[in-house]
Amino acid sequence: MQLSSRIVTTCAAMMLATSAFALTPAEQKAEKDRISNEYKTAKDQCKSLKGNAKDVCQEQAKGQEKVALAELKYQADASESNRLNVAKTKADADYAIAKEKCDDLAGNEKDVCKKDAKAAHVKALEAAKVADVRNNPSATAGDVAETRRDASDKVREADYKAAKERCDALSGDAKNACTEDAKRRFGQ
Template sequence: MPLNSKIFAVCAAAMMVSSAFALTPTEKKVEKERISAEYKSAKEQCKALKGNAQDVCELQAKGHEKVALAQLDYKAEANESNRHKLAKTQADTAYDIAKEQCDDRTGNDKDVCKKDAQAAHVKALEVAKMAEVRNDPAAKPSDMANARKDASDKTREADYKAVKERCDALNGDAKDACTTDAKRRFGQ
């Protein structure tokens, strides 16, 4: 996980913890306006950059806005639906930014970068799904077990694809050994 994504996640978690009281409609409107102003300012700063750096900057600005709006919804109404929406927004935003950062690379290195980003995205989404099941008062223990199994299967598949992509950079026997090892490690 890139440093920006880690910082982003820590800030998001800190803001969620600080949301002890619901907002009034007026407070929510003011916060939306502040978020919008921050987005416009951040996007304006991106104009000084060129190429992919500008694209990444703009995605980070837009992602910060999306996450801030999802946090605002959660702060205004702290329910499981808004918590799940926030977690999904954070995962999707981090994934979009990571994919865009891969565009600076070429060849297999770019492909590996994208598979790693996809694997991180799958993991984040599965964690959010498991939390949703765990916090559902109507969920049975078997529901949580099924969610864990599903998350494990999807995460293992995404990790396998990322490792397999790394194997593609190799040739001959080394590639065959790498692919065989990946299949064995990830049960493919």
């Protein structure tokens, strides 16, 4: 009997502690305003830049705002779907910034840069998916294994495409050898 009353007391304390960490509507609004002001400040700092540096700066400001808003949503409702959304938002923001940085390059270097950015994006998204399944209490070991397998396949394919793009800078036998090596390394 004492054990069950301790369990009830512990559960009640945990619920109160959890609700103490949740943001009130006023706090949420204040955080949104703070995020908006930080975005405006960051964007204003980009005005002094020129060319692609300005574009990269603006993309970074947008990315920071999107990530901050996703994290705020997760703070308000700490669900697995919101946690996954934070991870995806971070991956998308990093990808957008990386792609924008590639615009400084030309030719094959630019293509390789974009393929590398895409490969990093795929890795981050697939890692988020695996973590989501792993954290799902109803997921079986088979579900986790299948998700990992799918993620591994997608990451390997993205890495292969980046490696193959690097081979395009070569010609003749060197290009053929490079392409064959990439196929072998990434199981294509």
